[in-house]
Amino acid sequence: MSQLDRILSSIFSDINTAKARADMTSREIANRYISDEILQYFPIPRVGIDNLEVELKYVIENVEEKVENTNQSQQRLNDFIQNFSVSTAQELRKAISNEAKSNELYQELEGYPDQNWESNIAEMLTGSLKSINLSTPNVQNTISKSFQSIQTEIKEVVPRANIVGSFASIPTLKGTYSLISLDEKGQTEFKLKNEFTNEREAITEAKGLIEQISKNQLKISESKSSGTVNTAKLVSGNKQLEILAKADPNSRFNPKALFDSSIAKKAVAVKNAPIANSWVLGKKISPQEARNTSNAVQEKVDETLFNVSKNLLSKKSLDFQNGIQNILDQSKITTLKIAVDAEKISKAKPESVLTLKFNLSAKDFAMINESDSPSNF
Incomplete structure (x- = not known):
């Protein structure tokens, strides 16, 4: 198998060689003519090419495509990754911010994420995508793995809330966690004034409150209203927790009645939790086991902000x-x-046989004579 450039080079080389041999023959003839009394008056035979038409038939046996990883292509790749990382970080920040503003579980995150978060995300994206090399056999597979790694990293830098029964541990801008009470529609009823250093502490507190509610051990005291905020204390034995709620100026109920109603509804919900039957669980259990299973406090991690990021990254990965x-x-x-x-x-199909035609004129065979000026054949 030959390359077309080699074939053409061979043709041109053969033409030049043939012309050189013809000139050498002309030189020998010229010497004989000069020494002959009669032939010296005759013109010397000489080969000249005014026009040469070449027709080359060939078949393509194979086509190969190879990526040439030059400095230019590498720079193009680096610039693309940098611009992509910056724009994606901006879009992530905007998407998360919009969701946090409209989601009850992230009400404490006003102004999140900030510019510093965006810059760090852009840097993280750039670092993860730098592993991509144009000469890698399966670049798309490398891209897929890179974005999987990015999603794992994003999950660690996006806040999440934890729903525990009818309570929720929610993140704050200070890096702490607040504990809020949710009604049956998922809206905030009240929140504890005390904040927690980590989500585990908040979850533990929520479970304790639910247990006290189920045993009717939680009472409301010292309720009052400042006009915009209702406050009260949750009392269980010697333990007191201050709670806050937005005041509704149109409500005809006093703060204590509102807080009592909220606690009462929670108690009913806990006590009337459905019993898990054997046919639901797929195994034989006693009524007591079924009730214990049903009354167990269910924890649920809310990953809304991460899912927003994940969906955006999925779209951006296509780009x-x-x-x-x-x-x-x-x-x-x-x-x-x-x-x-x-x-x-001869063995190839007629439709696969290609023809290359080109003409060469005397100008294409320029030579340099002793006076350094071009002379044609």
Whole structure:
């Protein structure tokens, strides 16, 4: 199998060699003519080429595409990754901010995320995507793994809430956690004034409150209203927890009645939790086991902000793949492997036989004479 450039080079080389041999023959003839009394008056025979038409038939045996990882293509890749990381971090910040503003569980995160968060995310994205190399055999697979890694990292830097029964541990801008009470529609009824250093502490407190509510051990005392905020204390034995709630100026109920109603509804919900039957669980259990199973406080991690990030990254990964593909296409070199021997051409299908035609004139065979000026054949 020969490359087309080699074949053409061989043709041109053969033409030049043939012309050189013809000139040498002309030189020998000229010497004989000069020494002959009669032939010296005759013109010396000399081969000249005014026009040469070449017709080359060939078949393509194979086509190869290879990415050439040059400095230019690498710089193009680096610039693309940098711009992509910056724009994606901006979009993530905006999407998370919009969701946090409208979600009850993230009411304490006003102004989140900030510019510093965005910059750190952009840096993280750039670092994760730098592992992509244009010469890697399966670039798309590398991209997929990179985005899986990015999603894992994003999950660690996006806040989450924890729902425990009818309570929720929610993150704050200070890095602490607040504990709020939720009604049956998922709206905030009240929140504890005390904040917790980590989500585990808040979850433990929520479980304790639910247990006290189920045993009717939680009472409301010292309730009052400041006009915009209702306050009270949750009392269980010697333990007191201050709670806060937004005051409704149109409500005809006093703060204590509102807080008592909330606690009473929670008690009913806990005590009337459905019993899990054997046919539901797929195993034989006693009535007491069923009730204990049903009354167990259920914990649920709310990953709304992470899911927002995950969905956005899924869309952005497609944009990234398209961008990388464009860079790959610009960096590819296509090589044709062809055959010009008669045997292979005769065996090939007629429609697969190609013809290359070109003409060469005397100007294409310029030579340099002793005076350094071009002279044609």
